[in-house]
Amino acid sequence: MASVSGLCSSSSTFKPDKFTRKSTLFSPIGRESIAFLNRSKFLERSSFSAQCVAGEVPVSLSAAKNGSPAEKRLLQKDPRELWRRYVDWFYQHKELGLYLDVSRVGFTDEFVAEMEPRFQAAFGAMEELEKGAIANPDEGRMVGHYWLRDPSLAPKSFLKLQIENALEAVCNFADDVVRGKIKPPSYPEGRFTHVLSVGIGGSALGPQFVAEALAPDNPPLKIRFIDNTDPAGIDHQIAQLGPELASTLVIVISKSGGTPETRNGLLEVQKAFREAGLDFSKQGVAITQENSLLDNTARIEGWLARFPMFDWVGGRTSEMSAVGLLPAALQGIDIKEMLAGASLMDKANRTTVVRNNPAALLALCWYWASDGVGSKDMVVLPYKDSLLLFSRYLQQLVMESLGKEFDLDGNRVNQGLSVYGNKGSTDQHAYIQQLREGVPNFFATFIEVLRDRPPGHDWELEPGVTCGDYLFGMLQGTRSALYSNDRESITVTVQEVTPRSVGALIALYERAVGIYASLVNINAYHQPGVEAGKKAAGEVLALQKRVLAVLNAASCKEPVEPLTLDEVAERCHAPEDIEMIFKIIAHMAANDRALIAEGSCGSPRSIKVYLGECIVDL
């Protein structure tokens, strides 16, 4: 059994894999090779890019600036010109084996030039952010997720120490669990076999994406997630564990330590432990901010372990903190490699030359394609099953960061960039029809993985053709088919799905979101909108309590006092909430907390609700 400490050791150096047949196209083309191509008679770069949008002079930035989506003209279709553009804008990170192709996005040289000052300002803001500026002004916080993969960047020595100590604690704890040094109390001879992660949003999406992408077929601990307050979903996860609940490590993740869904999940799991005669505290781990409600609960109840979350790391950028690293390490994933990949990508994204900065290139494409106002959606299409959850992960990272009502100057902008997608080629059999021919309200992002199978495992299902060749062909075919109908796309290519390439992908998009947010002048690091939903949910529950009190009082009368819906609303002092009161009663009735019998016409007005003995004439 590989010990986690081995996985946490930085001894494993990344060796760029030998290229598979397909990737000869990507035999190490360095910038010098591209420069050579540029100098060749074949590529006259100066004249090319300006012509990439066919027709008269393309719409300038001003058309995009005023919020009206700039009408995109037909895209360049001449293969020679396209190859010229492909080479001209090709980005390659040799050490990571990561490539970025933005040639199928029709931005012009004029646009790039007009955006240059904004990019320089964005690079400056990012540099200040990494130095510890209050980059989240609405919450008065620093933004420090980049320090997690390079603690030397932290602006204070105590922060550096906190990061290093947390990483060491994660590695040591996971190592002790995987090697059976820390055992489940009722399995003294055994060891933990499962992880049950309880968390939601950024406290779940990163761990879920990484588990799906990187967990080995037979991980030291198999992971399950409770990421919602759906009782049936919770029951399903607990049922799936069965008797192995006794050998399950429960990790409760919540930065705030007070998220209702996570708290409910914890209470439900603790109930299951009680019913199984198990001591939850011996199998419970908390990952939360110090002194949060969850942290204090875990401390007072003496849980197995507690790991810190820092206020300068947002939920949607917490994968490189204990939130993501502990679950990953327990599954035998090399978290040091994840951190290394992210760190290398961060370094690449610190250049202030747009065309050499992959995150800036993504932000440039996003701005051009969606006119800087989110006029088109980002469709994320990884052509690799294990990256299925990448788009779901990016939905929070991109939309919770960019989907803001006001900009930093207080102007109402209703910004955003919508993200959806699952995986190719599967999605070609679902909605690519609309992408190819329907409303042109998107740009695609293909995630290409060159390595189809581990070395030596490939086989030809027909002479000279493998399954992976089909996948490769489907990606390229879809890219071409979309482009030929003037649908733009970006392609991000990695050699294979490894902890390092996944770390790099996460870092790439974290930085692209940060740069794009600067371009559109918004705070990417707060989420005021989610508070509104939480507050409204609290009001519904408070109203429900009042409804229950009124119905119970009526059901205690002799004889029982039947109430109309209007009377219930009156007694709740909430006549304006009559519709919500009906929904509350209907939900209670559907869960045997009230009995509904169809009245004469079956419409809401005629349903009789029995709460216990109480009959409510609706």
Ligand SMILES: O=P(O)(O)OC[C@H]1O[C@H](O)[C@H](O)[C@@H](O)[C@@H]1O
């Ligand atoms: O980690 P927690 O504090 O429980 O928060 C979980 C999630 O809650 C909210 O929805 C926030 O908008 C997310 O950014 C966060 O990831």
